[in-house]
Amino acid sequence: MNSKTTDKAAKHEMSNASAEHYSYIDYEHDFKSDSKIRKAAFEMAHNIREFEINLYWKRAAYFWTFISATLAGHALIETRTFDSQGILALLLACT
Numbered sequence: 001m002n003s004k005t006t007d008k009a010a011k012h013e014m015s016n017a018s019a020e021h022y023s024y025i026d027y028e029h030d031f032k033s034d035s036k037i038r039k040a041a042f043e044m045a046h047n048i049r050e051f052e053i054n055l056y057w058k059r060a061a062y063f064w065t066f067i068s069a070t071l072a073g074h075a076l077i078e079t080r081t082f083d084s085q086g087i088l089a090l091l092l093a094c095t
Contacts, residue, residue, distance in 0.1 A: 031037055073092050077085055 031041070070092055074089070077088050077092065082088060
């Protein structure tokens, strides 16, 4: 067998190996030797990070909307007179 056939067989064997049998040295060798793997890992990490940032902004927008609505309700209660003003204030404070 030539070295190319042996390399292909070794890579195929590594790809079928479980995580328990894939050592750090194997990982380091494969990661450093193959630029396609590095590029794919970078792109995956980048996509995950973009997803996390997107979720952060969605969550922040949700909370700012909730806080704004609560503040507007509080301002409405303080500027006008209602029969149940104390109960409404307590309700807003609890939210």
